[in-house]
Each structure stands twice: as C-alpha cells, then as structure tokens.
Amino acid sequence: MSLSSSEEQRFSPLLRQITSHVLVAILSVGLTLTTLWAFPNLQILKRSLPIATAPSTTTVETTAETTAPPIAASQQKVAIRSFVSAAVNRVGPAVVRIDTERTVTMRAPDSYFGDPFFREFFGNDLSPRVPQEYRQRGEGSGFIIGPNGMILTNAHVVSGADSVTVTLKDGRKLKGEVKGVDEPSDLAVVKINGKNLPVAPLGNSKDLQVGDWAIAVGNPLGLDNTVTLGIISTLNRSSAQVGIPDKRLDFIQTDAAINPGNSGGPLVNEQGEVIGINTAIRADAQGIGFAIPIDKAKVIEEALARGQKISHPYIGVRMITLTPELAKQSNSDPNTTLTLPQIDGVLVMQVMPNSPAATAGLRRADVITQVNEQAMTTAEQLQELVEQSPINQPLQFTVQRGEQTQQISVRPGELREATSE
Numbered sequence: 001m002s003l004s005s006s007e008e009q010r011f012s013p014l015l016r017q018i019t020s021h022v023l024v025a026i027l028s029v030g031l032t033l034t035t036l037w038a039f040p041n042l043q044i045l046k047r048s049l050p051i052a053t054a055p056s057t058t059t060v061e062t063t064a065e066t067t068a069p070p071i072a073a074s075q076q077k078v079a080i081r082s083f084v085s086a087a088v089n090r091v092g093p094a095v096v097r098i099d100t101e102r103t104v105t106m107r108a109p110d111s112y113f114g115d116p117f118f119r120e121f122f123g124n125d126l127s128p129r130v131p132q133e134y135r136q137r138g139e140g141s142g143f144i145i146g147p148n149g150m151i152l153t154n155a156h157v158v159s160g161a162d163s164v165t166v167t168l169k170d171g172r173k174l175k176g177e178v179k180g181v182d183e184p185s186d187l188a189v190v191k192i193n194g195k196n197l198p199v200a201p202l203g204n205s206k207d208l209q210v211g212d213w214a215i216a217v218g219n220p221l222g223l224d225n226t227v228t229l230g231i232i233s234t235l236n237r238s239s240a241q242v243g244i245p246d247k248r249l250d251f252i253q254t255d256a257a258i259n260p261g262n263s264g265g266p267l268v269n270e271q272g273e274v275i276g277i278n279t280a281i282r283a284d285a286q287g288i289g290f291a292i293p294i295d296k297a298k299v300i301e302e303a304l305a306r307g308q309k310i311s312h313p314y315i316g317v318r319m320i321t322l323t324p325e326l327a328k329q330s331n332s333d334p335n336t337t338l339t340l341p342q343i344d345g346v347l348v349m350q351v352m353p354n355s356p357a358a359t360a361g362l363r364r365a366d367v368i369t370q371v372n373e374q375a376m377t378t379a380e381q382l383q384e385l386v387e388q389s390p391i392n393q394p395l396q397f398t399v400q401r402g403e404q405t406q407q408i409s410v411r412p413g414e415l416r417e418a419t420s421e
Contacts, residue, residue, distance in 0.1 A: 084215060084227070084229055086272065087268050087269070087272035088217060088268075091200045091266060093198035094143050094197075095142075095217050095218065095225070095265060096141065096142050096168055097139065097166070098151075098167075098176065098190065099137070099139050099165045099167070100138045100139070101135050101162055102135070102138070102160050102162050103133055103134075103136075103162055104134055104135075105132070105133050138157065140262075141217075141261065141262055141265030142190060142265065143217075143265065143266045143274065144192075144198060144199055146199060149191050149197055150179075150191055151192060152188075152264070152301060153263075153277070154188060154279050154292075155182060155187055157263050158178050159183065164178060166190065168197075175192070176191065179306075179307055180303070180304030180306070180307050182304060182309075184310070184415055185312075186249065187297055188264075188304065200274050201273045202294055203273030204295060205276060205293035205295045205296075208232055212269065213232075214255075214267055214269070214276075215227060215230075215268040215270070216228045216230070216256040216257065216266075216267055216289070216291075217265050218261060218262035219261045219265070220257075220259035221259055221260060221261050228257040230254050231254065233255050234253045235253070236251075238250055238383070248312055248387060249292055249296065251290035251291060252275070252276045252292075253289070254289050255288065256289060257289070264277060274294050275291075275294050276291030276292055276293055276294055277291055277294065278290075279291060311391060311414065312387065313386055313388075313390070313414070314386065314415040315362075315386055315395075315413070316355020316358060317350065317351050318348075318350040319346050319347060319368075320346070320347050320349055321378045321379045322345050322367055323344055324342040326340075327340040328342055340365070341367055341403075343367065343400065344375075345367040345376060346369075346377075348365065348368065350364060355413070356410055356412055359411075360397075360408050362399070362410065363401065365401075366401050367401075368382060369398050370397070370398035371385055371396065372395060373396070373398075391413065392411050394410065395409070395410050396408075
C-alpha cells in the first residue's frame with residue numbers, strides 16, 4: 001500500500017525520531033560492552049574511589065573474593081600530605097613557647113627641686129629620687145634538643161630574666177632554668193624537668209644551598225604553633241651586613257616570615273630537621289629574615305649547658321673590604337679627605353678606644369693586607385681569622401699606611417670583657 005504525499009509528510013518526522021532513538025540505543029550498548037571488555041575491574045574501582053579521601057591518592061582492592069574479611073576504613077585511606085605538614089609533624093611537638101619576666105629599675109624623673117638653684121636654698125635631700133621598679137614580660141620560642149630537657153633559644157629571649165616558663169605543645173607548663181647565655185652569638189640554653197619530652201631532630205646547615213625549602217616554626221605575636229614557608233635566600237650573611245655588628249655570626253637569610261615571638265624557634269628543612277635558629281628580621285623590609293646556623297649552635301651548646309663562658313676574641317676595629325675599584329672611586333671624589341691605595345685589602349674605618357687595636361697602634365684608614373703572612377682580601381676573612389685566634393696571642397699585621405708599609409703586632413682581647421667595661 002502506498003502513501004499519499006500528504007501522509008508521507010505527516011509520518012516522516014516520526015520515522016526520523018524513531019530512527020534516531022534506535023541509533024543512540026545501539027551506540028550506547030556498544031560503548032558499554034566495549035568499556036566492560038577493556039576495563040574488567042571498573043566496578044571495583046567505582047566502589048573504592050569514594051573511600052579514598054586524600055586528594056592525590058586512591059585505594060584499589062586487589063581481590064574481589066567475597067570471603068575476604070572487611071577492611072577497616074582507616075586502612076583504606078592513604079594519607080599522603082605535603083612535605084610541609086610531614087616536616088612540622090616531625091619537629092612540631094618539640095617546639096616550645098618561652099615566657100619570661102624580668103625586673104626593670106628606673107629612677108623617677110627629677111622634679112623642679114632637682115634644679116641647682118632650688119637645691120641651694122632647700123638642700124639636697126628635699127626631694128630624693130626614689131627608684132621605681134616594674135615587671136617586664138617577654139615571650140619567644142625554643143626547641144628541645146635532648147631528652148634531658150635542654151632547650152635551645154636566643155640569648156635575647158632569656159637574658160636577664162628573673163623567671164622563665166616553658167609551655168609545650170601538649171599544654172604542659174614547666175619552670176625553666178637558664179643554664180648559659182652567649183650574647184655575641186645570641187644563643188642560650190634553658191633546662192626543664194619533665195618526662196617523655198619530645199626532641200627535635202638536628203640537621204646540618206653546612207649542607208644547605210640557596211633555593212632550598214625553609215620552614216619557620218614558632219609562636220609569633222603570641223600565636224602558638226605558627227608555621228610559615230619560604231626558601232633559603234642566601235648563606236653566610238655577616239652580622240655587619242645585617243646591621244647588628246655587635247654579634248659574631250654569619251646568618252642564613254630566608255624569606256619565610258619571621259615575626260616577634262619567632263625568636264629562638266627552629267628553621268626547618270623539608271625533612272623536618274632543624275637547620276637554624278630564627279633570630280632577627282629587617283624592620284625596613286619585608287620577606288627578609290635571618291637565622292643562626294644550627295652548626296654554630298652545636299659547637300657551643302654543650303658548653304652553655306655546663307654554664308661555661310664562650311670565648312670571643314676581638315681586636316676592636318670597624319672595617320670594610322677594599323678593592324682597587326672602590327679605592328679609585330673614593331679617590332675621585334673631590335670631597336674626600338683620604339687618599340686610599342688602589343689595592344686589595346681590609347680598610348680600617350674606625351678603631352675602638354681602649355681596644356687591642358688601639359693599644360697596638362692601628363689607625364683609621366690603615367689598609368690591612370696580611371696577617372701572619374696570610375693575604376687578607378675581605379673583612380669577613382679577617383673577622384674569621386681573629387675569631388679563631390687564641391686570646392692574647394700576638395698576630396702580625398702587615399698594614400699599608402699612606403705610601404708606607406708597616407708591621408704591627410696586635411694581641412686579640414676578650415670581647416665579653418670589652419663590652420662590660
């Protein structure tokens with residue numbers, strides 16, 4: 001039976017629609033069969049995928065036997081986290097908060113009776129000045145380095161403290177005893193008595209390279225257990241370059257955020273090992289912090305724990321590295337009052353009064369070229385040589401003074417004695 005043209009027009013859309021549905025159904029069945037043939041374990045994967053909660057991991061069952069015992073949910077989860085959290089979990093329990101109190105004595109300001117005119121008439125005892133005392137509180141960080149309760153921190157955190165309270169991450173508060181303080185290296189050791197104390201693993205700062213990860217852990221601004229991440233920006237940054245010439249240190253520079261209260265806390269590598277002690281920031285810049293290399297602390301921490309004083313030889317000069325280019329630039333300045341020799345050496349900028357250098361006869365503008373016949377080309381090199389020298393043992397300096405070369409014998413003194421004068 002044939003259809004008229006009008007009937008064909010009426011049934012044509014319906015036929016096309018039925019044909020489309022049939023084709024879709026055939027393709028769907030084909031794709032499903034192909035997928036099941038290619039991926040026979042697809043159903044197992046679908047069951048296990050919702051179980052794995054870690055964003056970068058999945059748990060796959062290796063057998064589909066119905067007789068296998070049920071697997072606990074904790075065993076089905078694979079918790080692979082970032083290296084930061086792994087490092088912090090390793091060192092974090094040993095990081096402590098240190099709260100200090102010290103008594104500060106101040107004299108009350110003179111009243112108008114302090115004026116000599118009034119004292120002439122009313123006497124010196126009319127308005128005596130009474131010292132005023134108040135309690136100054138401070139806070140910082142530290143970390144436990146031994147099961148015997150020894151803690152490393154900064155000297156400026158506990159120096160002069162009358163009382164020290166140490167708070168552990170688990171909430172325990174223990175009384176701390178300052179065993180030793182070394183101001184030039186800004187290091188101190190505090191002792192606590194407690195059981196089952198966590199210990200921070202120590203790394204080696206000599207193995208560091210610029211660009212390595214750096215994790216700062218501490219209690220900045222009273223915010224306990226704070227972690228910041230950065231990299232090692234540079235190594236062997238001298239204390240003079242940092243702006244604290246009274247210290248005897250070469251710092252690790254990092255862009256990990258170090259804030260007040262972080263002082264004394266650990267700087268950690270990606271393995272969770274302590275590589276430095278956070279100590280300083282530049283107030284005039286962001287993203288520049290400094291830490292004391294842990295290798296420096298290893299050398300003196302045992303002596304500090306025994307209460308021993310650390311020897312720091314010094315000669316008493318402020319100096320900079322001199323190069324021919326720097327000398328030429330200085331000599332070309334029409335306002336300069338000095339003519340510098342265009343050589344490599346160490347330029348003396350200032351000689352401290354009553355220092356070994358002053359006693360020996362060193363002068364401002366002297367250029368030190370050799371010490372004990374060893375060439376001196378940088379200020380850092382000379383500083384290191386002096387620090388490694390015995391106290392009061394003479395060092396033979398070769399000095400260029402104007403157009404003359406002189407030999408001067410300098411005996412290093414004890415820095416602690418100099419600063420206490």
